[in-house]
Amino acid sequence: MKRRLGLLALSCAAFGAALADANVIGPAPVNDAAIQGAGFPAKLSDFAFFAQARAQMPSIGVHPYALNTPLWSDGAEKLRFIYLPQGTQLAADGTELLKFPLGAAIIKTFAFGEGADRRLIETRVLLRRADGWVALPYRWNAEQTEATLALAGGRVDVVTPAGEAISYAIPNKNQCKSCHGKDGQVIPIGPKARNLSHQWLSGMAQSGALDTVPEGAGALPDWSTNATGPAQPLARAYLDVNCAHCHQPGGGASNSGLDLRWEQSDAHAIGIFKRPVAAGRGAGGHEFSVLPGQPDKSILLYRMDNAEPGIAMPELGKSSVDRQGVAVVRRWIAEMKP
Amino acid sequence: MNRLALAAALLSTAAPLAAETHRVAPGVGGADRLQEALILAAPGDVIELGEGRFALIDGLSLDVDGVTVRGAGMDKTVLDFTNQAGAGEGLLVTSDNVTLRDFAVENPKGDGIKSKGADNIIYHAIRVEWTGGPKASNGAYGIYPVESTGVLVQGSIVSGASDAGIYVGQSRDITVQGNIVRFNVAGIEIENSRNALVTGNIATRNTGGLLVFDLPGLPVMNGGNVILRGNKVHDNDTPNFAPPGNIVASVRRGTGVLVMANDGVLIEGNVLENNPTAHVMVIAYTQPYDDARYNPHARNVIVGPNAFGRGGDDPQIDGKEQLLAAFGGALPPVMWDGLSESPDNALKIASGVTGWSLNLAKVGQSLAEAQPGPLTLTPTEISMFPAVGAPAALEARLK
Numbered sequence: 143m144k145r146r147l148g149l150l151a152l153s154c155a156a157f158g159a160a161l162a163d164a165n166v167i168g169p170a171p172v173n174d175a176a177i178q179g180a181g182f183p184a185k186l187s188d189f190a191f192f193a194q195a196r197a198q199m200p201s202i203g204v205h206p207y208a209l210n211t212p213l214w215s216d217g218a219e220k221l222r223f224i225y226l227p228q229g230t231q232l233a234a235d236g237t238e239l240l241k242f243p244l245g246a247a248i249i250k251t252f253a254f255g256e257g258a259d260r261r262l263i264e265t266r267v268l269l270r271r272a273d274g275w276v277a278l279p280y281r282w283n284a285e286q287t288e289a290t291l292a293l294a295g296g297r298v299d300v301v302t303p304a305g306e307a308i309s310y311a312i313p314n315k316n317q318c319k320s321c322h323g324k325d326g327q328v329i330p331i332g333p334k335a336r337n338l339s340h341q342w343l344s345g346m347a348q349s350g351a352l353d354t355v356p357e358g359a360g361a362l363p364d365w366s367t368n369a370t371g372p373a374q375p376l377a378r379a380y381l382d383v384n385c386a387h388c389h390q391p392g393g394g395a396s397n398s399g400l401d402l403r404w405e406q407s408d409a410h411a412i413g414i415f416k417r418p419v420a421a422g423r424g425a426g427g428h429e430f431s432v433l434p435g436q437p438d439k440s441i442l443l444y445r446m447d448n449a450e451p452g453i454a455m456p457e458l459g460k461s462s463v464d465r466q467g468v469a470v471v472r473r474w475i476a477e478m479k480p
Numbered sequence: 481m482n483r484l485a486l487a488a489a490l491l492s493t494a495a496p497l498a499a500e501t502h503r504v505a506p507g508v509g510g511a512d513r514l515q516e517a518l519i520l521a522a523p524g525d526v527i528e529l530g531e532g533r534f535a536l537i538d539g540l541s542l543d544v545d546g547v548t549v550r551g552a553g554m555d556k557t558v559l560d561f562t563n564q565a566g567a568g569e570g571l572l573v574t575s576d577n578v579t580l581r582d583f584a585v586e587n588p589k590g591d592g593i594k595s596k597g598a599d600n601i602i603y604h605a606i607r608v609e610w611t612g613g614p615k616a617s618n619g620a621y622g623i624y625p626v627e628s629t630g631v632l633v634q635g636s637i638v639s640g641a642s643d644a645g646i647y648v649g650q651s652r653d654i655t656v657q658g659n660i661v662r663f664n665v666a667g668i669e670i671e672n673s674r675n676a677l678v679t680g681n682i683a684t685r686n687t688g689g690l691l692v693f694d695l696p697g698l699p700v701m702n703g704g705n706v707i708l709r710g711n712k713v714h715d716n717d718t719p720n721f722a723p724p725g726n727i728v729a730s731v732r733r734g735t736g737v738l739v740m741a742n743d744g745v746l747i748e749g750n751v752l753e754n755n756p757t758a759h760v761m762v763i764a765y766t767q768p769y770d771d772a773r774y775n776p777h778a779r780n781v782i783v784g785p786n787a788f789g790r791g792g793d794d795p796q797i798d799g800k801e802q803l804l805a806a807f808g809g810a811l812p813p814v815m816w817d818g819l820s821e822s823p824d825n826a827l828k829i830a831s832g833v834t835g836w837s838l839n840l841a842k843v844g845q846s847l848a849e850a851q852p853g854p855l856t857l858t859p860t861e862i863s864m865f866p867a868v869g870a871p872a873a874l875e876a877r878l879k
Contacts, residue, residue, distance in 0.1 A: 294515035295538065297565075311566050315519045316541035316574075323574070326597065391699065397596065397626045397650050399698045410697060410770060417767070418725055419698060422590065422620025422643050425725035441725065452589035452619055457568035 277318030377474030499524035539567025551583025600630035610640030650700035677869035704743030748784030
């Protein structure tokens with residue numbers, strides 16, 4: 143076993159050397175100074191996260207990953223990466239968020255269209271600096287050669303995979319924090335051990351990029367089973383990933399009292415027979431967030447199934463309705479015993 | 481040498497010396513320039529909004545401590561959200577010691593200005609208005625500080641909110657003074673909050689003027705120590721246009737002051753005129769709840785001397801005709817549900833205050849079982865009430 147690992151490491155090193163040989167100049171290493179410095183780099187390429195940006199081919203030390211149940215953003219394709227500085231590793235914290243070393247970065251690119259028609263819209267980066275995480279949005283140019291810092295966000299006309307023409311919103315820097323903020327600090331959301339596959343975590347651990355694979359890793363269901371899988375875990379996973387970053391104690395919507403985290407087991411806290419507080423017309427004339435057996439009388443589903451600002455939930459990162467998400471949550475509420 | 485030393489001393493002591501003023505004018509790219517200024521501001525900076533209209537498609541947000549956002553006046557600088565396409569409010573503030581003053585927010589799709597977890601915030605001479613008048617499709621709250629300690633809202637105007645014009649929730653140490661709230665469902669609402677002073681406001685043409693609520697199932701509860709003093713609450717006669725499902729949708733058209741649950745509310749020195757259902761209503765929370773932390777009773781509520789004008793003459797209450805006949809054409813100013821947790825903390829009234837009671841026996845009882853009759857409470861001297869309100873430093877900051 144030990145020998146096989148040794149061989150693997152050797153072959154990796156050889157592969158790296160071959161790569162370096164193949165390119166006369168060699169892929170630029172990731173720019174640690176840009177990640178850890180105090181400023182806001184003007185261009186995405188300043189970080190050198192990608193060997194080939196258009197193709198989203200990562201540089202050395204940049205690890206692609208995927209989530210069991212992903213955040214839905216108007217159906218955008220998401221390309222996710224974690225960068226770890228040389229000699230550092232992630233640390234598991236039970237099924238919760240992985241712990242990132244200083245100088246790490248999380249990179250997420252949003253794209254629409256398929257194959258040769260794929261258009262990169264924006265890349266969001268989270269940088270682990272000495273004084274905490276910093277979130278920055280970068281907007282791709284029409285030529286797809288560079289993404290530039292878009293502190294104030296912006297809008298781009300896109301056609302979603304569902305065929306809807308929408309005005310897609312790139313969040314501004316503060317809106318990054320609206321979702322990524324907890325108790326006033328910016329934190330990552332996605333890479334929780336429970337929402338990462340056991341296989342990926344094992345691979346990271348084997349390569350030394352993660353200290354250990356924790357128990358309960360990969361517990362969230364695989365969203366690709368959403369049409370037929372059991373509704374309860376799918377719905378709770380969906381709400382955890384799409385809603386709980388705000389709807390939890392310390393989150394952006396803490397004052398609502400609605401807590402949609404995966405681990406929350408109190409029925410009232412997840413909305414069952416919970417009356418609205420500050421929903422305004424978002425309540426849609428309904429009395430409860432979730433009325434068991436009655437999806438069409440549940441505020442939670444009403445707001446998910448709506449794209450109008452002031453009513454729609456989530457408030458950010460949504461210009462159209464996620465039909466699959468609505469179907470799963472509908473099934474979950476309908477199956478609930480009144 | 482001396483001058484250098486002086487400069488050095490100034491630099492080392494006074495942070496405001498380093499503060500910059502960033503001027504942002506409306507016009508092409510105005511929305512982006514404004515949002516960028518809000519992001520790039522340093523603590524202590526002033527963002528000065530030029531005269532004119534900023535056309536906004538997305539919500540704005542501020543997350544830097546100690547920033548002042550200042551317009552040229554509530555009728556001169558307008559943040560126009562008529563074509564807003566995203567976000568839950570017009571402006572969101574999530575940092576401490578922020579001052580917002582002298583500008584307007586028009587037609588936001590959700591709330592007007594929300595400040596969350598934003599301690600020591602000032603709203604001064606702000607106007608939030610839904611210009612189409614009262615409509616259920618208007619946003620919920622105009623001025624919306626929540627989960628904050630130290631809140632001062634003054635000299636502002638809010639009109640058209642489909643919930644509350646000025647809503648302070650889950651907060652403490654609050655002053656709401658000298659504002660005009662009109663054509664909202666609730667003019668001013670203090671909810672699940674402590675130590676609030678509501679004074680010198682004009683609440684008119686709302687469904688209900690001033691509301692003090694404590695609700696179950698929220699992270700912050702046990703609202704109380706609220707003083708409503710010296711407000712003019714008149715002609716609150718707009719039919720309730722709140723979207724159903726919200727708690728304020730149950731407010732009767734023509735309510736002046738409504739206290740629901742809470743521990744310690746003093747109502748004194750107000751002028752109440754032409755509120756056709758009731759000038760003052762004191763009730764328990766009646767809906768079912770499952771929250772061991774919650775007390776549904778209105779406790780230690782005191783109705784002191786107030787100037788009660790005409791009112792209670794067209795109440796939105798079942799059995800209106802019989803009630804009006806029984807009370808000689810108009811209901812007396814104070815309506816109580818008759819529910820108290822204990823005789824010690826039941827409703828108290830000052831000498832000369834009259835009212836009527838539903839004489840209900842227990843919380844949640846049907847109104848059909850009410851046995852209306854005149855208030856038979858013995859007037860009492862007003863006992864000590866704690867001093868409440870925002871820290872004095874907030875008002876001082878405006879000078």
